[in-house]
Amino acid sequence: GAVVSQHPSRVICKSGTSVKIECRSLDFQATTMFWYRQFPKQSLMLMATSNEGSKATYEQGVEKDKFLINHASLTLSTLTVTSAHPEDSSFYICSAQQGARTEAFFGQGTRLTVV
Amino acid sequence: EDKVVQSPLSLVVHEGDTVTLNCSYEVTNFRSLLWYKQEKKAPTFLFMLTSSGIEKKSGRLSSILDKKELSSILNITATQTGDSAIYLCAVEGYAGKSTFGDGTTLTVKP
Numbered sequence: 001g002a003v004v005s006q007h008p009s010r011v012i013c014k015s016g017t018s019v020k021i022e023c024r025s026l027d028f029q030a031t032t033m034f035w036y037r038q039f040p041k042q043s044l045m046l047m048a049t050s051n052e053g054s055k056a057t058y059e060q061g062v063e064k065d066k067f068l069i070n071h072a073s074l075t076l077s078t079l080t081v082t083s084a085h086p087e088d089s090s091f092y093i094c095s096a097q098q099g100a101r102t103e104a105f106f107g108q109g110t111r112l113t114v115v
Numbered sequence: 116e117d118k119v120v121q122s123p124l125s126l127v128v129h130e131g132d133t134v135t136l137n138c139s140y141e142v143t144n145f146r147s148l149l150w151y152k153q154e155k156k157a158p159t160f161l162f163m164l165t166s167s168g169i170e171k172k173s174g175r176l177s178s179i180l181d182k183k184e185l186s187s188i189l190n191i192t193a194t195q196t197g198d199s200a201i202y203l204c205a206v207e208g209y210a211g212k213s214t215f216g217d218g219t220t221l222t223v224k225p
Contacts, residue, residue, distance in 0.1 A: 006157075032211055034213070042217065043215040043216060043217045044158070044203070044205075044215045045215075046212060046213065046214070046215075049210065049211070049212055057210070093158075097211060103160050104149075104160075105160065106151075106157040106158050106159070106160075108156050108157050109156045109157045
């Protein structure tokens with residue numbers, strides 16, 4: 001199957017700092033990338049959908065100024081958590097889709113801990 | 116609002132047992148239903164279902180979609196300890212967005 005690489009896999013940062021998470025599709029062009037957040041023992045919650053070259057579409061309740069998403073190319077999307085707070089600590093996962101009506105492939109996830 | 120409900124939430128079986136996991140949904144502009152297996156980190160893809168009544172099979176796993184009943188089942192036969200995981204059902208709707216269920220935590224005991 002297709003490979004999606006997410007980096008870093010784990011990051012610890014101080015409150016008030018910003019953290020960037022990268023999501024790369026390694027062997028296909030991802031027209032759409034999705035960013036999810038997962039709390040312990042809970043399911044994936046969609047945060048935003050990003051299409052290459054256009055602004056991300058955020059789900060209700062997700063602050064776009066706090067979670068900045070950039071989908072600059074067909075193989076790379078980034079999520080920046082700005083001014084991180086301890087409540088932002090979570091598991092963030094991206095997925096990438098090559099085209100409509102195809103399955104999405106997931107990155108390995110990033111465990112963010114804000115201290 | 117799109118909604119996906121999975122049952123049971125958790126299940127404990129012994130090796131060799133057969134299990135059936137359920138997923139029901141309410142989604143506008145249904146495109147597909149997907150099953151994922153999640154172990155320690157990111158989910159891995161199992162099946163994508165778009166047509167009703169056609170069973171998809173991969174080894175001991177199989178799945179079928181019932182669009183009339185707005186539901187799907189995932190069957191695992193002759194379970195093994197390596198099948199222990201969270202099984203997630205997701206439904207793809209408008210603009211390709213997927214809504215996930217809460218998952219079924221399967222524990223297979225030796």
